[in-house]
Amino acid sequence: xxxxxxxxxxxxxxxxxxxxxxxxxxxxxxxxxxxxxxxxxxxxxxxxxxxxxxxxxxxxxxxxxxxxxxxxxxxxxxxxxxxxxxxx
Numbered sequence: 001x002x003x004x005x006x007x008x009x010x011x012x013x014x015x016x017x018x019x020x021x022x023x024x025x026x027x028x029x030x031x032x033x034x035x036x037x038x039x040x041x042x043x044x045x046x047x048x049x050x051x052x053x054x055x056x057x058x059x060x061x062x063x064x065x066x067x068x069x070x071x072x073x074x075x076x077x078x079x080x081x082x083x084x085x086x087x088x
Contacts, residue, residue, distance in 0.1 A: 015028055046067070
């Protein structure tokens, strides 16, 4: 089993392009060589809440990238975060 790696911004852009062109998730996963579940998770991460011309939820790669970066920033030593809160 291979090592996990994050989607790159270019892959997110490719997902956005393929999804907005009306491609099926299975086909998108095959094209970018990721699992179908990974593509579905990525689509959830970047949904805008609006519908596209195909009546599917819109996906935005920029929104997904921003969400990922915010999640990474929130990571860290939880004990350190707790101690700084209680000291103030």
